[in-house]
Amino acid sequence: MDHNENPFQDEDLIFAWKQPLKKDSYEPDEIMHRDEEIKLYTNSLQDIVEGHEPNNVFVYGPTGVGKTAVTKWMREKLQREAQRRSVPLHIVGPINCRHYKTAYRLVTTIVNELRPADDQVAESGHSTDRVFNFLYEEIESLGGNVLLILDEIDNIPPDARNDFLYDLPRAEANEDTPISDAKIGLIGISNNLKFVDALEPKVKSTLGEREIEFGPYNASQLGDILTYYADLAFKGDVLDDDVIPLAAAFAAQERGDVRQGLRILEKAGEYARMEGSSIVDEDHVREATENIETDEILDYFDDKLSIQQGLAYISTTLMVIEPQKEARTKHIYNLYTKLAASANADQVSERKFYEFLDQLCMLGLARSTERNLGRKGGRTYIYEVTDTPEDIIKACEQDSRLGGVLPSNVYEILEHYQKGQATSYQAPDKLEAEQRDLFRFA
Numbered sequence: 001m002d003h004n005e006n007p008f009q010d011e012d013l014i015f016a017w018k019q020p021l022k023k024d025s026y027e028p029d030e031i032m033h034r035d036e037e038i039k040l041y042t043n044s045l046q047d048i049v050e051g052h053e054p055n056n057v058f059v060y061g062p063t064g065v066g067k068t069a070v071t072k073w074m075r076e077k078l079q080r081e082a083q084r085r086s087v088p089l090h091i092v093g094p095i096n097c098r099h100y101k102t103a104y105r106l107v108t109t110i111v112n113e114l115r116p117a118d119d120q121v122a123e124s125g126h127s128t129d130r131v132f133n134f135l136y137e138e139i140e141s142l143g144g145n146v147l148l149i150l151d152e153i154d155n156i157p158p159d160a161r162n163d164f165l166y167d168l169p170r171a172e173a174n175e176d177t178p179i180s181d182a183k184i185g186l187i188g189i190s191n192n193l194k195f196v197d198a199l200e201p202k203v204k205s206t207l208g209e210r211e212i213e214f215g216p217y218n219a220s221q222l223g224d225i226l227t228y229y230a231d232l233a234f235k236g237d238v239l240d241d242d243v244i245p246l247a248a249a250f251a252a253q254e255r256g257d258v259r260q261g262l263r264i265l266e267k268a269g270e271y272a273r274m275e276g277s278s279i280v281d282e283d284h285v286r287e288a289t290e291n292i293e294t295d296e297i298l299d300y301f302d303d304k305l306s307i308q309q310g311l312a313y314i315s316t317t318l319m320v321i322e323p324q325k326e327a328r329t330k331h332i333y334n335l336y337t338k339l340a341a342s343a344n345a346d347q348v349s350e351r352k353f354y355e356f357l358d359q360l361c362m363l364g365l366a367r368s369t370e371r372n373l374g375r376k377g378g379r380t381y382i383y384e385v386t387d388t389p390e391d392i393i394k395a396c397e398q399d400s401r402l403g404g405v406l407p408s409n410v411y412e413i414l415e416h417y418q419k420g421q422a423t424s425y426q427a428p429d430k431l432e433a434e435q436r437d438l439f440r441f442a
């Protein structure tokens, strides 16, 4: 290439406006194929516009199926209707719990959202009880109904669980709070049902007063939704007819997740643009789907999994391809302790570690089957990973926190596993002792 040449294309022949394809950066005006869920949602919120106490609502389902999009859409409709009927209502959120490690941080964020810019609470310097009191005072001074929307509620800081999910919705009845007039409702969104099962029964029944389940989309529904975004994002007539059905079929076969469909469309468009083509065709879509799995897993590592969950995920994957042992809970835990040490991360107890394995299953990243241990008695679980181990290992390798924990002979073992010869593999003696160890634990 001539280095004096301008490498950029003069004109983008493919994209008109990329934002609608980007991860959660565009709020659609229209929600498709969620009429039933919207009906249930509306019914749960109807009490507010009638001037009754708000219900607590729990919204759950897998990733990318419209839980947040529908919630935001409902928020606008609810706010408008409350205004029309002159019902006092203040809506806070959705606030993503994953971004807050402590109750203090979460409460201050909410207080500051309710307070004017010149009267914000500092990020430290008070007790958590004190900031909770600030929150109650703010809510009381607003009066009327306050609806708090918490997204990814399974990531709520552990020290905030009961305060938010039990005490807050009951604050009006509690004489220790300054709240006598305002009514507080909570909407919790999650893709982790086990989280709710693990809550204390009183907390569980508070949060789950009304539950709305969102299932995966099928190919035809995804086709309609992707068409809506593609009309905004691509220039006229650049998509071949089979592009959207193919992207929709791929995403439906995987998880029924819109985000994945949008990502395929964006990548397919980029491949076409890179070639200087003015048309996106089937081959571009196929090419786009090739690395999509690794990219998505990397997203999980970056965004959704804590370092401990990431270690649990990679230990499970390595145990699946490990030559001589089944991926049993105990074996996975043993390997995890070694990986945690090599990542300089804390080592959690076995019981806590099993929670991480459960969370991986809830996220759809792993699956377990119960196994009876015969006469010796007892039971164990055998784990599988739902993506191919190769994609997971490639993603892990690219992750800044976890890349270094992979044993150096991982690809060799993977190759044996892929050829169905895993059990005949012997770790070569020349491997550094530490690496060899990873595959030789009792």
Ligand SMILES: Nc1ncnc2c1ncn2[C@@H]1O[C@H](COP(=O)(O)OP(=O)(O)OP(=O)(O)O)[C@@H](O)[C@H]1O
Binding pocket: 023, 024, 025, 026, 027, 028, 030, 031, 032, 033, 034, 061, 062, 063, 064, 065, 066, 067, 068, 069, 070, 190, 191, 225, 258, 259
């Ligand atoms: N029915 C729909 N109509 C229009 N857009 C949709 C619909 N469902 C999902 N989307 C879009 O798909 C993307 C993912 O949806 P959303 O963020 O609501 O998923 P989610 O179920 O909340 O996922 P997660 O649990 O990962 O947060 C967003 O860009 C959203 O606007």
